[in-house]
Amino acid sequence: MDIVTPFQFSLVYNAFSFTFAAMAAATAFLWLSRSQVAPAYRTAVTISGLVTAIAAYHYFRIFESWNAAYVLKGGVITATGFAFNDAYRYVDWLLTVPLLLIELVLVMRLSPEQTSSKTVRLGFAAALMIVLGYPGEIAIDIPTRALWGTLSSIPFVYIVWELFRGLGESIEQQPAAARDLVRRARLLTFASWGFYPIVYMAPYAGLTGANVTTVIQLGYTIADIVAKAGVGVLIFMISSRKSQAEGHVAGVHAA
């Protein structure tokens, strides 16, 4: 395993620790605020909190794994022999990426047929994208990484297309007060998701060894905060805006 510098070690260590806290805080916020939105949107908010809860757990495990992989003594880092486990991240994505797409579809409140067909198609494409990306992530040579990365990009392109074209039509049917927020949630999803394949390509840019490890870990971590906690809070805001537009009064139970 490549030995990171003490600076790189602390940077990644602190990023993982911060992200665990951010995901846990987002979970508490989402679950505690759930009752402020109309019943029709509660599942979307619950799932948003589930995504950050699953991520909080995995960041705790990733943090522990990072901490176990290296030892810092007298300003010098040595490898302990326990490999840093990247699989936590991919298992996390396998669960959270389909759920993120489901929360986006649910908050749109489409017809039941549209909801289930979009959920199934997007969920399946998302899982396929993650499964195809993993062999490339752990590959040690660039051609293998590029091959799996390219295969993984096929379902990725489909998802982006579906978010822009398919959900685009539904955006026009959203209440005027929520339309901009829904557009923003879609854009934030698109921008943060687009960041993952860019981070994945870091080794193509000539980065090697501990530098590439650091860039990849920090890059995915930043993208995760935006894609999960950031989008989760937007989902809550959309739900509350739409609840108001539909006559729901926060804190008052339906008469």
Ligand SMILES: *C/C=C(C)/C=C/C=C(C)/C=C/C1=C(C)CCCC1(C)C
């Ligand atoms: C919370 C985690 C999220 C939103 C993860 C999203 C991950 C991606 C959009 C990953 C995409 C990839 C490609 C399109 C090609 C290279 C391999 C991946 C898996 C990094």
